[in-house]
Amino acid sequence: MSASFLLRRLAYLALTAFLVSLIVFGVTQLLPANAATMILGEYATPEALAALNQRLGLDQPAIVQYGTWLGNALQGDFGTSLRTSQPVGPSIMAAFGRSAILAALSLAVVCVIAIPLGVIAGTRRGGPADLGLSVVSYLGVSLPEFVLATLLLVWLAGPSVGLFPASGYTPFSEDPLDALHHMALPVITLAVILTAHISRMVRSEMVDTLQSDFVRAARLRGLAKRQVIYNHALRNSMLPAITVIALDVGYLIGGVIVVEEVFAFPGIGRQLILAIQNRDLPMLQAGALIMALTYALANLAADLAYAALDKRIQYK
């Protein structure tokens, strides 16, 4: 990977991060006529409004407010939560850490399940395995996370089965087994939905690759079918799969928000919903910014992995 490619990609990340911060700030703070009115209600006295405006810095011009907010955010200071009166930074980072474990576990499960499923379906196109996968993945793509999560909750956490706890969270440091037990239902929900997305993509890539010339050439050279699939086709199908997985981090972030709400998991998604319900602007901005940046970083990681695996990319 050449240094100039890396530099260009990092510059692009910085530009994206800047624009995203602008959008997050603009949408959350500037669209409503006045955040203080939003917080105090329509019938607040003018004095109370003026005092809150001054405390939040809302009497400053928009560009100054943005500059102050961004400058502080870059130093890890996201302001004080309007709901809990605690600093936003530490609590949002702790919540982010818990969500990251949840997301990483789900992604790991998905990679282990979705890639073999896609390969099997793609190599036996039209067979029963392929048909079964396409029906199930259609269902998975068409089922919102909250429906699947609630159904799993009714079924697996209900009094008759009682396999998993319905909600809550235990830190890994306290009791790893109990922590996994609490994360099982959220992880299963996210894994099922993402598997539906990713196995479909791996399948269609596999089908394309198996029809390409170099695979036919390998078969004509007399190589075993298994060897061709694993050494030739799979490696080439993995490149697009990486991009798909990175794109699906976007779905995953949406899914994490919903699943945390259903299972009362104290992660960043739940903080975000709480912030919206309570008009907690600093918390909302911090949560949205961190999630959007996570997505941008996932895309960067995918680009770099892609470039490392495929030497042609960097010369483009």
Next chain:
Amino acid sequence: MKTLRALLRNPQGAAGLVLCTLVLFAALFGPAIAPNDPETFHFGARFAGPSAEFPLGTDWYGRDLLSRVLVGARSTVLLALLATFIGTVAGALIGVVSGYLGGVMDEILMRLTDAVMAIPSLLFALMILAALGSSALNAVLAIGIAFAPGMARIARSVTLQVRSLDYVAAAKARGESLPWIVGAEILPNTIAPVIVEGTIRVAFAIMTLATLSFLGLGAQPPSPEWGLMIAEARDHLFRSPWPVAVPGAAIALVAIGFNLLGDGLRDVLNPKTGDHA
């Protein structure tokens, strides 16, 4: 007509078309065909399973679930269609104008859509709702705005292909105005890919709208919006699975219908081979 016949020969397209027609019928005539009143409490039949009187069971107040889902189709399906329509029209216009003008304007518009697309769409919709306040119509608007950039990308790439063709040059040489060239020469060419994308987006809009209502940020009680029905059922989860399963199945069925129809349309209208478009 040719498209319709080709669509009916395509198994996915035919299944999707039948499902979507049924769903649209339910959305338009739901209140007329509902067997019971969706708001009447039947305290003698709370948490009932399916029966002749209540074909899909009842909820915690004994309200008929089939009737609620049929009436709720209006607030879920029609509003999702509206959201997709807003996003599609806004996105197509931005994309066509950006692709046609090119230059600095194109660069600015595309960097902006890049930045919006760098934010996961549910998160972006949540941010807009936080600013506008929770209501079903604001949720529609939020989904529409979140959809526009993706649609703009597609419309722009088609515009770039069409812009250099002879008949556009001919229109320019005739001295036609910019709105005329965009409206009469370029927009019609973007319709096939935009319709395919839009149909699949309807499925996504229904799921997102239901999700926003489930999170308490979209439709408000006592609306029988499907996501809201599931949110309200959470207080009574372990008494009966029907109040969750029925609206959940309705959402999945509609989303499957539009996904199938979109995939079928893509095969039939395939913008790349272009033999029908």
